[in-house]
Amino acid sequence: MTIQExxxxxxxxxxxxxxxxxxxxASEFMGADFLxxxxxxVRQFLIAFPDVHVTIEDLIAEGDKVVARLVANATNxxxxxxxxxTGKKVEIRSIRIYRIVNNKFVDTWAMQDRLGLMEQxxxxxxxxSNVNWAAGDEDE
Numbered sequence: 001m002t003i004q005e006x007x008x009x010x011x012x013x014x015x016x017x018x019x020x021x022x023x024x025x026a027s028e029f030m031g032a033d034f035l036x037x038x039x040x041x042v043r044q045f046l047i048a049f050p051d052v053h054v055t056i057e058d059l060i061a062e063g064d065k066v067v068a069r070l071v072a073n074a075t076n077x078x079x080x081x082x083x084x085x086t087g088k089k090v091e092i093r094s095i096r097i098y099r100i101v102n103n104k105f106v107d108t109w110a111m112q113d114r115l116g117l118m119e120q121x122x123x124x125x126x127x128x129s130n131v132n133w134a135a136g137d138e139d140e
Contacts, residue, residue, distance in 0.1 A: 006061050006064070010056070017029065026042075029105055038105075047078040048077075048078045048085070053074070054070055064099055067097050068095070068098070072092040074092070081123070086122060088120060091120070093116070095110065096110040097110075
């Protein structure tokens, strides 16, 4: 696959699975080795945040990998991390790396602002130490 095709696969995955909640299409995107585990993660997240919408802010690709900088907006209307729903709207920022072989994700790695999420939900006290991910480079 070309770099552009890999980027398009990541775009389609985020649209179909996260934004349209179309889990039936998961096998179109994921290799068999982690399909069930990945789909269970999505299912559990959708129980807690059924209105989630993911926006891709950046896609960077090289070889068989695509890096996506993502922001998800959602409302916590279901149980999350052993806590009852809070009804709070949240913004979750993450960076995910997808490794693609034969038009399928075979590995993914993610860094997500879980502390920021827990603070927004009121489940931990705000520390004020979160990094502003949206800030530009100050050295430019």
